[in-house]
Amino acid sequence: MAGGLTHLNEKGEAHIVDIGDKAVTRRRAVAQARLLAQPETIAAIMGGGLKKGDALAVARVAGIMAAKKTSDLIPLCHPIPLTKVEVEIEADGEGAILIHATAETTGQTGVEMEALLAASTAALTLYDMAKAIDRAMVISELCLLEKSGGKSGDFTR
Template sequence: MANELTHFNNQNRAKMVDVTAKKVTNRFASATGEIKMLPTTLTRIHEGSIKKGDVLAVSQVAGIMAAKQTSTLIPMCHLIPLTGVDIHFSDNHSDTLKVTAQVKTKHVTGVEIEALQAVQTSLLTIYDMCKAIDRSMLMQNIHLVEKSGGKSGYFHYIG
């Protein structure tokens, strides 16, 4: 990794990095995160008895929409044409839901932030839909799992 920071101009002010000369490659990123809740909250999500509706369906759509809007929320992110966004859920059958987002593009810059944004928004949507019955929910372990494509190549979280 280069030690030089690329998000500063010659006046030491923030700038959006120029990616004009970068090569178009297939790019992929996967991110994950968890939301810990009361066991009764997870049960109600699975039963479909949350008053605001189908928590996982709404969370899934919210995550996809968020990935597509990342450049409007994160100031230095480039607008990237996404070719695929997929959100998956799993749980420990007790008190924790896990969200995993996979994002793809064929472009000049990567989609790590888009994958992380999808996870964060999916988790926030779960919180929003369940907060009336459980304000103690905790979002945790949010991180990039893997990424591929581009000059920096492949990354896999070992953690």
Template sequence: MADELTHFNGQGRAKMVDVTEKAVSKRVALATTTIIMQAETLKRIKEGKVKKGDVLAVAQTAGIMAAKRTSELIPMCHLLPLSGVDISFVDNEVDRLTLTATVKTVNQTGVEMEALTAVQIAALTVYDMCKAMDRGMRITECHLVEKMGGKSGHFVYGE
């Protein structure tokens, strides 16, 4: 863990970290979350039988849009030009849908917050599109899976 808190100025007030002197490098972050739902809900998502439309296509688009707008939602995030955003979906064929966001840039700061925002908004979109049939869905286990690039190096969850 870093000892120095970099989001505070000399007066102890919040500030956006100055990355002016940091080297530009390739940055990649992966984040994941899981939605637990009724088996019937997952079945209808997979079969394309949700009244609001193609749940996964809409969730993927929402996640991409969210990654691009992270700096508007999280006050101390830098506005970053993203070079790639992807959302993938894997299910357990019973009651869980796992979403993973991969976000890339070539910049002076990382894209962890963009990946976390993307996966959460994609999951919320799934919830929104399916809530009429399953209000008890739970979005759970959201975390950074991996990050590459930058001064702090490579991070893998659980290592």
């Protein structure tokens, strides 16, 4: 791990990282989450057949809202003016849904946490909307797929 843990000071205490001297650059991150469920549940979610309504639209909005609230939920994250948040949801075979969340900014710190929170919140929203028909759903594979911009450079899984 290059550079050590940035959220710890020289005494080992948690602190918010000083980004005042960092360059303003275009930054982008893409994260994913996967929702595993019974084929009937996937069909109901993807086909709009849930009693609670359009799960896909609600999950997309929930993911966007979550990205905007990242610094309120993750203690040492800076508030970031996001220039774009996009949540894409698609069936992945008969037994899974794949969620991709993209966050972008022009700023002094990255948007990895915003993308991860968007993807996980969208998945949790789908779970909530479908739990009446399938409580055995599993949310898995929450991970960063790629990031670009900033001093640490680009990353692709």
